[in-house]
Amino acid sequence: MQVFLQTLIGGVTFGAVYALVAMGFSIVYRTMGLVNFAHGSVVMIGAYAASTFYMASKLPFAVAIIVAIAVTALIGLVIELFLRPLENKDFTLMLIGTIGFGAVLEAGAVLIWGATGHAVPSPVATGPIDVAGIRIPTYSLLVIAVAAAATGLLALFLQRTKRGAAMQAVAMDHQAATACGIHVGRSNAMAFAIGAGLAALAGSLIGPMLYVNPTMGGTLGIKGFAAAMLGGFGSMPGAIVGGLAFGLLDAFAAGNFQEYSELVTFLVFAAIVMIRPTGIFGEATVNRA
Amino acid sequence: MHFTRFSIAAAALIALAACAPPGQSGSTDANATGPIKIANVNAQSGQLSSLGQWEHKGVKLAIEEANKAGGVNGRQIKLDLFDSQGDPTVGTNVARKISAEGYIAMLGTAESAVTLAMAPILKDAKIPNITSGQSPKLAELKSPFLFLNAPTSVTFDETLAKYLVDDQGKKKIALISNNGAYGSGEHDAFLASLKTRSVTPLADEVVTPDQKDFNSNLAKIREQDPEVLFIGAEEVQSGLIAKQARELGIKAVFAGGAPVGTDVYATTAGLENAEGTIVSSPYLSNEATPEIKAFADKYKAAYKEDARMHVAKAYDGASILIEALKQTKGEGGQKLADAIRGVKRAGLLGTYAYDANGVGIHETKIGLVKDGKVEPEAAS
Amino acid sequence: MKRLLWLGPLVVAAWLLPYGLGGYAIHVADVAIIFAILAIGLGLTMGVAGQINLAQVAFFGVGAYTVAILTTQAGLGFWTAAALALLAAVIFGVLVGIPALRMQSHYLGIVTLGLALAFTNWVTNAHIAGRAEGISDIPVPPMFGVDLSSGYLFYYVELIVFALALAFALLVTRSPLGRRLRAMRDDDLAAGALGAEIPLLRMTAFVLSGLYGGLAGILYAGLIRFVAPESFNIANMFLLLAMVIIGGRSSILGCVVGAVGLSLVREALLDASGFAQLGYGLVVVLVVVFAPKGLAGLPGQLRTLLRRGGNGSRAQLGPFLPYDAVPAAAEEEVLEIREVTMRFKGLVALDAVSLTVPAGQIRGIVGPNGSGKTTLFNVVSGFYRPSQGSVVLRGDDVTAMAPYQLSQRRVARTFQNLRLFEDLSVRENLLLGLDRTRTTWIWRYPGLPWKVLGYERELRRRAEALIERFGLAEVADAEPRSLPYGVQRRIELARAMAMEPTLLLLDEPAAGMNGEEVRRLAEIVRSIRDSGVTVVIIEHNMGLVMSLCDQVTVLSSGRVIADGRPAEVAVHPDVVAAYLGDSMSAPTEESAEAAIEEASR
Numbered sequence A: 001m002q003v004f005l006q007t008l009i010g011g012v013t014f015g016a017v018y019a020l021v022a023m024g025f026s027i028v029y030r031t032m033g034l035v036n037f038a039h040g041s042v043v044m045i046g047a048y049a050a051s052t053f054y055m056a057s058k059l060p061f062a063v064a065i066i067v068a069i070a071v072t073a074l075i076g077l078v079i080e081l082f083l084r085p086l087e088n089k090d091f092t093l094m095l096i097g098t099i100g101f102g103a104v105l106e107a108g109a110v111l112i113w114g115a116t117g118h119a120v121p122s123p124v125a126t127g128p129i130d131v132a133g134i135r136i137p138t139y140s141l142l143v144i145a146v147a148a149a150a151t152g153l154l155a156l157f158l159q160r161t162k163r164g165a166a167m168q169a170v171a172m173d174h175q176a177a178t179a180c181g182i183h184v185g186r187s188n189a190m191a192f193a194i195g196a197g198l199a200a201l202a203g204s205l206i207g208p209m210l211y212v213n214p215t216m217g218g219t220l221g222i223k224g225f226a227a228a229m230l231g232g233f234g235s236m237p238g239a240i241v242g243g244l245a246f247g248l249l250d251a252f253a254a255g256n257f258q259e260y261s262e263l264v265t266f267l268v269f270a271a272i273v274m275i276r277p278t279g280i281f282g283e284a285t286v287n288r289a
Numbered sequence B: 001m002h003f004t005r006f007s008i009a010a011a012a013l014i015a016l017a018a019c020a021p022p023g024q025s026g027s028t029d030a031n032a033t034g035p036i037k038i039a040n041v042n043a044q045s046g047q048l049s050s051l052g053q054w055e056h057k058g059v060k061l062a063i064e065e066a067n068k069a070g071g072v073n074g075r076q077i078k079l080d081l082f083d084s085q086g087d088p089t090v091g092t093n094v095a096r097k098i099s100a101e102g103y104i105a106m107l108g109t110a111e112s113a114v115t116l117a118m119a120p121i122l123k124d125a126k127i128p129n130i131t132s133g134q135s136p137k138l139a140e141l142k143s144p145f146l147f148l149n150a151p152t153s154v155t156f157d158e159t160l161a162k163y164l165v166d167d168q169g170k171k172k173i174a175l176i177s178n179n180g181a182y183g184s185g186e187h188d189a190f191l192a193s194l195k196t197r198s199v200t201p202l203a204d205e206v207v208t209p210d211q212k213d214f215n216s217n218l219a220k221i222r223e224q225d226p227e228v229l230f231i232g233a234e235e236v237q238s239g240l241i242a243k244q245a246r247e248l249g250i251k252a253v254f255a256g257g258a259p260v261g262t263d264v265y266a267t268t269a270g271l272e273n274a275e276g277t278i279v280s281s282p283y284l285s286n287e288a289t290p291e292i293k294a295f296a297d298k299y300k301a302a303y304k305e306d307a308r309m310h311v312a313k314a315y316d317g318a319s320i321l322i323e324a325l326k327q328t329k330g331e332g333g334q335k336l337a338d339a340i341r342g343v344k345r346a347g348l349l350g351t352y353a354y355d356a357n358g359v360g361i362h363e364t365k366i367g368l369v370k371d372g373k374v375e376p377e378a379a380s
Numbered sequence C: 001m002k003r004l005l006w007l008g009p010l011v012v013a014a015w016l017l018p019y020g021l022g023g024y025a026i027h028v029a030d031v032a033i034i035f036a037i038l039a040i041g042l043g044l045t046m047g048v049a050g051q052i053n054l055a056q057v058a059f060f061g062v063g064a065y066t067v068a069i070l071t072t073q074a075g076l077g078f079w080t081a082a083a084l085a086l087l088a089a090v091i092f093g094v095l096v097g098i099p100a101l102r103m104q105s106h107y108l109g110i111v112t113l114g115l116a117l118a119f120t121n122w123v124t125n126a127h128i129a130g131r132a133e134g135i136s137d138i139p140v141p142p143m144f145g146v147d148l149s150s151g152y153l154f155y156y157v158e159l160i161v162f163a164l165a166l167a168f169a170l171l172v173t174r175s176p177l178g179r180r181l182r183a184m185r186d187d188d189l190a191a192g193a194l195g196a197e198i199p200l201l202r203m204t205a206f207v208l209s210g211l212y213g214g215l216a217g218i219l220y221a222g223l224i225r226f227v228a229p230e231s232f233n234i235a236n237m238f239l240l241l242a243m244v245i246i247g248g249r250s251s252i253l254g255c256v257v258g259a260v261g262l263s264l265v266r267e268a269l270l271d272a273s274g275f276a277q278l279g280y281g282l283v284v285v286l287v288v289v290f291a292p293k294g295l296a297g298l299p300g301q302l303r304t305l306l307r308r309g310g311n312g313s314r315a316q317l318g319p320f321l322p323y324d325a326v327p328a329a330a331e332e333e334v335l336e337i338r339e340v341t342m343r344f345k346g347l348v349a350l351d352a353v354s355l356t357v358p359a360g361q362i363r364g365i366v367g368p369n370g371s372g373k374t375t376l377f378n379v380v381s382g383f384y385r386p387s388q389g390s391v392v393l394r395g396d397d398v399t400a401m402a403p404y405q406l407s408q409r410r411v412a413r414t415f416q417n418l419r420l421f422e423d424l425s426v427r428e429n430l431l432l433g434l435d436r437t438r439t440t441w442i443w444r445y446p447g448l449p450w451k452v453l454g455y456e457r458e459l460r461r462r463a464e465a466l467i468e469r470f471g472l473a474e475v476a477d478a479e480p481r482s483l484p485y486g487v488q489r490r491i492e493l494a495r496a497m498a499m500e501p502t503l504l505l506l507d508e509p510a511a512g513m514n515g516e517e518v519r520r521l522a523e524i525v526r527s528i529r530d531s532g533v534t535v536v537i538i539e540h541n542m543g544l545v546m547s548l549c550d551q552v553t554v555l556s557s558g559r560v561i562a563d564g565r566p567a568e569v570a571v572h573p574d575v576v577a578a579y580l581g582d583s584m585s586a587p588t589e590e591s592a593e594a595a596i597e598e599a600s601r
Helices: A001-034 A039-057 A063-086 A092-112 A138-160 A161-170 A175-178 A184-209 A216-231 A235-275 B002-019 B050-069 B088-100 B113-125 B136-140 B153-167 B179-194 B216-225 B237-249 B264-268 B290-303 B308-328 B333-342 C007-020 C025-048 C056-072 C076-102 C105-125 C151-173 C176-186 C188-192 C198-224 C234-245 C254-266 C270-290 C294-307 C373-378 C403-408 C426-433 C440-447 C449-469 C483-500 C517-528 C542-548 C566-570 C573-584 C588-600
Strands: A129-131 A132-134 B036-042 B075-084 B106-107 B130-131 B147-148 B173-178 B204-206 B228-232 B253-256 B278-281 B344-345 B351-353 B366-369 B371-375 C333-344 C347-358 C362-366 C388-393 C412-413 C501-508 C534-538 C553-554 C559-564
Touching: A001 A039, A001 A132, A001 A161, A001 A216, A001 A235, A001 B216, A039 A063, A039 A092, A039 A216, A039 B228, A063 A092, A063 A184, A063 B179, A092 A216, A092 B136, A092 C105, A092 C234, A092 C270, A132 A138, A138 A184, A138 A235, A138 B153, A175 A184, A184 C534, A216 C105, A235 B204, A235 B216, A235 C076, A235 C105, B002 B050, B036 C025, B050 B075, B050 B290, B050 B308, B050 C412, B088 B113, B088 C198, B088 C270, B106 B308, B113 B130, B113 B136, B113 B147, B113 C373, B113 C412, B113 C534, B136 B147, B136 B179, B153 B179, B153 B253, B153 B366, B173 B179, B173 B216, B179 B204, B179 B228, B179 B333, B204 B216, B216 B237, B216 C025, B216 C056, B237 B264, B253 B264, B253 B290, B264 B371, B278 B333, B290 B308, B308 B333, B308 C176, B333 B371, B333 C542, B344 C588, B371 C440, C007 C025, C025 C151, C025 C176, C025 C198, C025 C234, C025 C254, C025 C534, C056 C076, C056 C105, C056 C198, C056 C234, C076 C105, C076 C198, C076 C588, C105 C234, C151 C198, C151 C254, C151 C440, C151 C449, C176 C188, C176 C198, C176 C426, C176 C440, C176 C449, C188 C198, C188 C234, C188 C254, C188 C403, C198 C294, C234 C254, C234 C270, C234 C426, C234 C449, C254 C294, C254 C440, C333 C534, C347 C373, C347 C388, C347 C534, C347 C559, C362 C373, C362 C517, C362 C542, C373 C534, C403 C412, C403 C517, C412 C483, C426 C449, C426 C483, C440 C449, C449 C483, C517 C542, C534 C542, C553 C566, C559 C566, C559 C573
Parallel strands: B036 B075, B036 B106, B106 B130, B130 B147, B173 B204, B173 B228, B228 B253, B253 B278, C362 C534, C362 C553, C412 C501, C501 C534
Antiparallel strands: A129 A132, B278 B366, B344 B351, B366 B371, C333 C347, C333 C388, C553 C559
16 A cells, blocks of 8 residues: 555656646647647756756756746747748648757757756755655655646636637637737747746756756657647646656556566557547647648 | 660679679788777767766876877877767677777777677677676677676675675665666676575566656565665666655665766765665775875866766776787787786776686775765775 | 669669778668668658658567577577568557557657557567667578678678669559558548548558568668667667658658668768767758758759749640440439438437439539538548438448448549649549559559559559540649649549549539539539439539539438429528528538547547
């Protein structure tokens, strides 16, 4: 039982991070119908940016995160600018273009920060909380709390603000949205910037949990993507549920199948999406055929 | 019509090929006057490139010193760096490249899998290779052209098991290791050492090299309440395991090979969590002996960063090669291999004396991590 | 034969190449050829068949590992192991391809990527696969006393395998199968309506992928004689992807050029691989944005750029040559729709619709927007499975048959919003309609390739006749998207007639046409009917309906409200009411269809 609960804690913590990554995928996808395979690499850049500022300038961690979000949002805008000519044209090409961007970001990180990577000291100094033998690291709680807050703020933004409503409208029908005078291009750029910002948030949070290095984005990207798919691509609640589900799947596979965990995780994942290709919440997207 | 013409041409070509199959005319030995060409092969890109970069710095330092001191019999040594990208296939390409381009010896790589892939080609080309890998499989190859500049995992773990079980009397031991080339080698070697002492581990958890969340594995280990947790993984992962183990309230002492003696391990785990970790390594710290201290100072002056084991063993390997080259007067091939085997040298990692399997060092020392630095264990 | 002449010098050059290369350079060439074979496989699945397959490098690994395991652990000979490895790679290809039956595009990409990771994870763990250190000591492939451990002699083995693999890939792409694969890539619904068995075709694509991956893996095992998990990782998958994209994914020769080129570049930049990675990424991004068809598409792009200066002449449709009239067959009911109801998530698009179409009739179906006309067509042509009721074709119940099955029963249709394959020429669009073979026919590709070529020639001859008949000679080699709307309508009609249907469903064929074009359309449709084809036509142009149709069925809100001769129906009070109330009805049908189409992707 203890093992089960402890596994749960680990799964949920990582699940929260996957959920943030998945939300980044989803907001871009639902608004502009683009799958951004570079997202994992943006997470990595975010992790580097936050940890570098945090450690070099002794800025408070929260400030470092905000700086990182600004950096990655800029990268997001650049990617969007580059791929704009392809929008609504060739889905596969855009997909591959983002894979190319991922490679560029990764190689760039190696050139800037070197291949070694660095450890990030935890911004929370207190020890883990002990609940009947189950240990919950305080940092895990922080991660879950920040992820939840980010989710809430994003929902608020999408539903309560004019900009957010405009993005929702573009997500539903970009032609009708254009007709209503909504600037689709600006809305797309915004989605990309928010997606990249979420990536930075995920990256910054995961830095002190793990170790920051240029290749960390690959695994995070693939798992975040799988999480988004599990929940239902483009659906915000789907991203959260999918993220947690994938985190748990990962954690329990590691516990029960040891070194074969990756094999099991991806086989189970393939089986689930075979049964339900549109994920738990179904795909929420634009039909731009 | 055209087809007949084609087939005639093709037949002619086949005949031509049959008469004189293409190939390289027996490569002339590297001329005995120019610089001596040495290849350093290591990952300069990819996940493990930090190892490769350290290795290269160590090798470069040794070669530059030798060249400054007049080279080998008046000939300078030309060191060229090749990137294996940590990929065995690229490794085999590089092996062919260095044999085609007349390099007479090779230093590296730091990854056993890559070295294993390259070994048969280097053996055929009679190019001696001093590797930084430490997989027992390297020794099992028994290639006369393959030499290790460090002990194999067997030595690391035998020393560790001896210290833990025989000296300290610890019997409650748990294992966690990854299934990569390094981790599985450590796992197998340590398990074998425990077995000879009739100790059965309380838990034996295996993870993947990419895994980041060990809650589940560590919770299982915690249930067994071990005194010692053996970690068989690379630096970063070892650090993550140590950190998460402490967060879970595991009080066991951590033990492991060279990776847990590094600063990367200590900073990843957090200095507090790493405190007291038992390290089995031939190179415990930059202050262990006066020779090592001198080397570390020299290194720091050259590269503005602290020396570490990877640097030291690469330096040792290069120094051994230089010594052997001096004996053969710059000649390569079988002669050079024999010369390397004959080198007896008090290096930074210990005293090198090569056996038939190409292993030069047969012992490691036990150290304890204190405040992120390794200090030799007084008792051993 | 003349077209093959350029091959001559190339073959000679390839054959003589080793004489000019050093020991290492030949090894580089050997590796480049292996990647070229691998890239052909990826080009076939991704470029030609449109299946985003990120597991190609795993197929490669399966081939290499099977050889390694069988030779070193089971003691089999190299070539026996190789044959089994090919089989294993193909089987693995099929397994990885199964998800393609349920999902496409990025979904498929991530699932195949996950399965590739699962493969790497397995070989890293399994003792039989040598775990993380891999398997060394794979024996040198024996070859009648020729020493294949020499990179020079192995080159010739590779060259021959490569030539065969390339020839086969070119045969596939330039024949009915390749055309169907490309049609499936561009529009799988329309391809299905033309008789393409989509599930089987997708699996075929993965079989090809596995085949080429396995082939490359075997050569790899023979050349490197060592396998380890790292050689089949994601980074190499990216490299392979870059090769295919830079070369031009839908051109097999482009893929080869990309693979060989990038292999050489990688070699040249071996000592600067950090920058090389940056370079590949940048080049891929630039190619994607500025040269979407890769190197292979550059000449075409330049040509269009140059042509833009001069003004190209507007394509003209030739006159239609009427079909020979066939005396009307015995009175028979071709199509019978019985009480068909179609619901979409609580929305009733068709409500117990029944109608019967006798042979040789032109039946009009009219009704306000959203009355269920196109839904009815989609039910008849197999796109939708009706919630209730049945569709009977010449006495056989065909309810819920797949589009390709109906196509094989000679039901042809056109689409309201034109579904021509945009990346295929007009001629190829017609060839797709003419090709009536089943997918199982493809065993002839490896077995009797000359039969395939013979069949293709026969198809092309018939395509000429069809082009002539529909007056498309001037536009035969153009891409449909460059042509005026009216011409595209004519092409779609010709494509449907290429299938030699007995029942032809036309969905708003006159939409967007001027008076003269409508008049010509009526002539064509009459001629088609006179040749013995039963025609059902959805149309808003009342003039056309009145003059052309023998009988008219009126739908409103998913129900049949009138049925009879055009003149009778036009004055039917319900019809008048329905049409006057048209502006009030919500466009329910369209939105429901969009939703369903989305779900079926």
